[in-house]
Amino acid sequence: MPESQSKPRDHLTTEDVAKVAHLAMLDLTDEELERFTGQLDAVLDLAEQLDRFDIADVPPTAHPFGLFNVFRPDVPIEELEGASRAEQLREEALAAGPEVEAHQYKVPPALGEAP
Amino acid sequence: MTESNSAGSGFPTAVAVAAAVGAGERSAVEVLDEHLSRVEADDERIRAFNLVTAEQARERAATIDAAVAAGQDVGPLAGVPIAIKDNMCTRGIPTTCSSKILEDWVPPYNATVIDKLDRAGAVVVGKTNLDEFAMGSSTENSAFGPTRNPLDPSRVPGGSSGGSAAAVAAGFAPVALGSDTGGSIRQPAALCGLVGVKPTYGAVSRYGLVAFASSLDQIGPLAHTVADAAAVFDVIAGSDDHDSTSIPQELEPMVPVLGDGVEGLRVGILNELSGRNLDAFEPEVVQAAANAADALAAAGAKVDEVSVPSAVAGLSAYYMIAPAEASSNLARYDGVRYGLRRDGANTAAMMRASRTAGFGDEVKRRIMLGTYALSAGYYDAFYGKAQHIRTIMIREFDRVYQDFDVLISPTSPCVAFEFGAKADPITMYYNDVCTIPSNLTGQPAMSVPFGTGAHGLPVGVQILAPMLGEANMFRAAAILERSAR
Incomplete structure (x- = not known):
């Protein structure tokens, strides 16, 4: 040892x-x-x-079980469930955002400081 | 095997509830109300729940009753109330991880286990308290205050799934789900006199379980009886396309093996974790594990002592690996997409302010420890070395399992302790010395109540098994349960 x-x-x-x-x-x-x-x-x-x-x-060992890929069909959700469903999912995800504007998360300036 | 209608506690078992509700002999609403009345009477004191979802549960129970009346098969957990650790996502219902940083977060989706319970006829009654982000062994690290042990309210219920354990022990629900990263199901089960199962890594989907240490986390049941734990395990186990670490094969159900006995089963007493040479172990706990081995031998098992030298290094390896994974997983809490936000003059300042205000001390310690263990110049000495030790542990356990079917050890070095008794982090970490090895190897393990220790409090005995060795583990557990009564 x-x-x-x-x-x-x-x-x-x-x-x-x-x-x-x-x-x-x-x-x-x-x-x-x-x-x-x-x-x-x-x-x-x-x-x-x-x-x-x-x-x-x-x-x-990074992981206790041999890691392998699990694939699902690479199909846009619009094709699977229709555009309105995709829209709904996006809004649900955004709903948890502390500040959201125009379907995007809003943060203070990344460079410099807020006026 | 004889199926008793009630656990030693006197509360109805999940198996009995499901049989009665499925046959139309009892209504799911009536079963639910009986449990909710106990919640109402006692949970202000016990504080097992972060949130009781009484209204949704009543609607759900009524739906089940209607389905039974219409002659439908409502599933193996028909009308069974179940408590869910508050780190599993429930659509439309807050999921806080007992952290201020997620206090107001409402997930837009269900964890796979929640959908599976739903299809099996179970009724979710609420979200249970935990050590913040499942980091702890007592629930004292919850940002919302600790849970009390229903068997002795001056003591902790264990952790991190302490709220789930307390909810079952107090009769708020016959069964609960917990998560186990280093013992967080088995240790609270032991401290509350319950059965607790940490399945094989990948046997139960982690989709929707808020990540702590992704290569160690696993969801499992807490219950009064081995049969109830098996019934819940059979419902939640199985491959899931949403979890790339889920095992892509059919898993054997556990309920049918419970009466198989242990004739010829090869049982090893795990020397390094027996507690015999470790001073922090209470003598009654050491004795209980020895008695359990005797009970299995009396039932026909072949019992011998066995050595896994690296098992003693489990604690050290774990406290390099788990914080490293946590520091990476918890980087996502930055005040941008969900959770707490504190104002800052720029993005970085906002993120720092949000994380500083949102995380408690233990979470900060582990994030910093993991950040350090992964940083340039220290990676090889800490995280890297721990990963090599992990391989050594897996090899040693694999070798032992060529000659043994299951191993036996205590679950926790001590019975339920008083609040504040382990305020020093290292003292608290040491509580998981027996449970951690199974998380590092990925192998299944469970705790079964076996006798009492100091102050008449319950003692848990741990049964360990090789990858996907749950059937032998449950067989041994069923025998221990019968011998303990």
Whole structure:
């Protein structure tokens, strides 16, 4: 067992967690940053247990069952159920949008800031 | 096998309700009202439900009664009230995942399991509470407040399907659906004295189940009896064109195998998860699993001890893999197409504000953990390594299943615990040590009540089986149920 191969990892810092929060599009208060840093670091300690296994000749598993494609006929819904049904489905989907205009989701400016 | 009309709890079983309603001996409306009256009396205290859909349920029950009166076959779950974990989509009925970010979301479609229950004659009575996005083991992470354990209201019902477990335990519905990503059906079943089944990955369609960790999530039943769990499993299992991970083959029904006994069945006591060498396990829990093995041996099974060394690494691998998948799945909550939106000066600021306001602490922790585990420079050390361990686990279990049909372990290291007892995340995570391996391998597992532990609270014993090995698992469960009584 290659226990000796793994060197101790660097502990998480508040800077690390601030960067991760930024990537995950979350804002943290200073108190949350401190608290989450300790908690997340403790979870990463669990990963040390994984070093006890020799994985050299073992392929990774992303999924427990052999993945295969499931195909359905590639037919526009208008052809299947008529144009009005397609329209209805679109409106149902849009109905959940926080802000909708002209059959589209509306968001604040992507570049710059709202006036 | 003898079919009793009521579970140990005294509430009518789903099997008994369906037989009576299907034969026109009882009306579905009357059955429903009986259950709704218990909801009305007790749910303010238990808080199993996020939403009770009494009006829709009454209409549905009346439709079933009319169909029975017209001489139609209304299906194997005729008039059976069922509670649905609030992370399964119900058309026109809010589906919140117990999160503020989806508090007002109304899905435009049904999960496949909901359509299947509908065709089988079941009556959905409401949506049950859960740990936010199914992340937790106690329902304490629900944004709407925790659910209480009906057996002892000072204690948690387990989680994340705690609302579903509490609803069944309190007699609000004979059966419920939960989802299980790391033990979220089996652990609450154990803590509430119920049967809970995590089917083979792909046996039940995930279409319409709000995704947490897509390679681990699976829907399954919670019930008072093994026969009720089997009846619901038979209805919801099967391939589905809407789910590319659903197994494209006919699945064997479980109800017919329940009386088959365990003569000659090869049962392994899973050493690494037996709890014998782990201090956090309550002695009564360890003893219950040993007693269960004895009971199976007494019924004719061949019992031996067996070792799966990598099973101990399940918890570690899971907390790299599940958060990684969650961080990806929960990226969709951005305030654009559905769910909570908070104002921001630009799109990015709006998204950050919406996610920050909408997610609770545990969800934020897991998103950040997953984001970290997947990020450049750390991928190989965390997520990548965990995926290799997953292969090792699958190989070791496959090898063991050449000599064994099912394996036995405790379900949870402890009986139902008090609110706040596991406030530290790692302590809470450790509660799933016995249930996680089956999610990583994709193999089926279920929890069956077997005896009592500390404070007279129920203990669950877990039965594990190889891929699509549900028949042997249910056979063993039926014997344990009979021996426990």
